[in-house]
Amino acid sequence: MNYLLILLTIFLAAPVAGQQVPVVLSESDFLALVAEHHPLAARAELQRERSQALLREARGGFDPKLYGDLAQKYFKGTRYYSLAEGGIKVPTWFGVELSASYERNEGYYLNPEHTVPENGLFAAGLTVPLGRGLFFDQRRAELQRARIYQRATVVERQLQLNELLYDAGSRYWEWAGAQGAVRVYAEAMELARTRYAAVVSGAALGDRPAIDTLEARIVVQNRLLGLESARLDLANATAALNAFLWLEGVIPLELDEGARPPSPDSVVVGIPAPLPAGLENPGLLQTRLKLDELEVDERLQREQLKPRLDLKYNTLIAGGPAWSPERFSANDYKWGIGFSQSLLVRKERGKLQLIRIKQSETQLELAAKTALVEAKLAQAENEAAATVLQYALAQRNVDDYARLLAGERELFGVGESSLFLVNSREVSFIEASLKRLELMVKHRKARLAMRYVAGLAIPTPAGGSLPNE
Known part of the structure; x- marks a missing residue:
């Protein structure tokens, strides 16, 4: 039954999948599909839910708590004692814990210290940590850590999404370059075949030497080798691109056979906006948020150096059906004080020293990362700027080689040029066209790297264009 449900889901999703991936797939459309449907993108969204859950858990440390306790002893028909107590404790942000309780104790052998009025005894008071925990404690530390983690998950989500989109964008431009290379070789292949047919006809009529047919056939074979190699590169690039196409993070999709990128002539190759x-x-x-978390740990550990000195005070009020303010007396109370302190404090000082060492290590890590990011950003900016000039030169070469090739073909048609010269011109034209495609891919990947290294979310507007274009 489960297999049937899975198959039904796939069949129902198939028409939707066809609508998700357009035939002419632009970079922005592709990245939008990846950001919306890829499993890693969905996983990045789960980080936000995780942070909310941890924050809720940390806030639970300040939740009021009800408690109750009942202890009784019966032996040989005699009730030795019955001790019943219940109440509520309310922790506060300032470390003070408020409490209220009701106590009712009875029994033949009741301990005198448990003796309370017949209708029970109410108590209301507080517990104040005068030493350790007065300014900072574990509950406040957990809440601050949860808030830092909430900010960290936003950063983690951006980091994961940027890495995913940068990788997807790089694969996209490799696929676009492979598509362009196949078109270049396919056009060259058709020209070589047409010329081969013309040379064979000319040789049959005696207008061309027979040796030209052999040379023309070798050219066709070489072009076919180049075309097959380009098709292999395209198949590999398409497979790499398909790995990023999903439907709702569950069903993998594949590009249609006719899917293609926009024409290379429409791709913007220019100096990126600042x-x-x-x-x-x-x-x-x-790394900065890691330092913030270590600062919380250090503050908490500094508290552990202080002695524990807890003061408890509760005012007591006898229970009864008719309570009035006159029954309250300042002389009815119970209080206590607790004290503890390590004499050498070696354990606490050792932990504090370890935390400070981690802080120093993290600061050094931040300095190293900062230098590396600045270097990578400078490299990406340099490459993006340099490839603009290189692409312009490559485009000019393509245009010039195209004119040379057209002229050589005219001369060959009237018998004033050789097949060798025509093939040589075509090889130069093919190499120039492939070099232009290579520089286009290199430039677009450099633009992606700039945005990725700078920490700017890679834009994914469906049907739109990059903002810096």
């Missing part, structure tokens, strides 16, 4: 000020790499933010 990145917005105030951006910070998510990896650096993670």
Whole structure:
């Protein structure tokens, strides 16, 4: 039955999948699909829910708590004692714990200290940590850690999503470059076949030497080898791209056979707009938040150096059906004080020293990461700027080689050029076209790297374009 449900889900989802992936797949459309449906993107969203759960758990440390206790002893028909107590305790942010309780004790052998009025005894008071825990304690530390973790999960989500989209974007441009290479070789292949047919016809009529047919056939074979190699690269690039296409993070999708990127001529290759000020790499933010968490640990551990000195005070009021303010007396109370302190405090001082060592290590890690991020950003900016000029030169080469090739073909058609020269011009034109595609891919990947390293979320507007274009 489970297999039938899975198959039914796949069949029902198939029409939706076809609508999800357009035939002409732009970069922004592809990244939007990845950000919306990839399992890692869904996992990144779960981090936010995890942080909310941890924050709720930490806030639970300040929840009021009800308690109750009943102890009785009967032996040979005699009730030795019956001790009953119940109440509520309310911890506060300032370390003071408020409490209220009701106690009713009876029995033939009741301990005198448990003796209470006939209608029971009410108590209301507080517990104040005068030493350790007055300014900071475990409950407040857990809540601060949860808030830091909540901020950290936002950064973690951005980091995971940026890594996913950067990787997906890189695979997209490799796929686009492979598509372009197949088109270049396919056009060259058709030209070589057409020329081969013309040379064979010319040789049959005696207009061309027979040796030209052999050379023309070798050219066709070489072009076919290049085309098959380009098709293999495209198949591998398509497989890598398909790994990023999912439906709701559950059903893997595949590109249609006719799917293609926009024409290379429509791809923007230009100096990127300056990145917005105030951006910070998510990896650096993670390390800064780690320092914030260590600061919480240090503050909590400093509290452990103080002696434990807890003061308890409760005012007592006798129970009864008709209570009035006159029954309250300042002379009815119970109080206590507790004290403890290690004489050498070696354990506490050792833990504090370890935390401070971790802080120093994390600060050094932050400095190293900062330098690395700045270097990577400079490299990406340099590559993005340099490939603009390189691409312009490559485009000019393509245009010039195209004119040379057109002229050589005209000369060959009237018998004033050789097959060798025409093939040489075509090889140069193919190499220039492939170099232009290579620089286009390199430039677009450099633009992605700039945004990724800078910590700017890679844009994914469906049907739109990159903001810095």
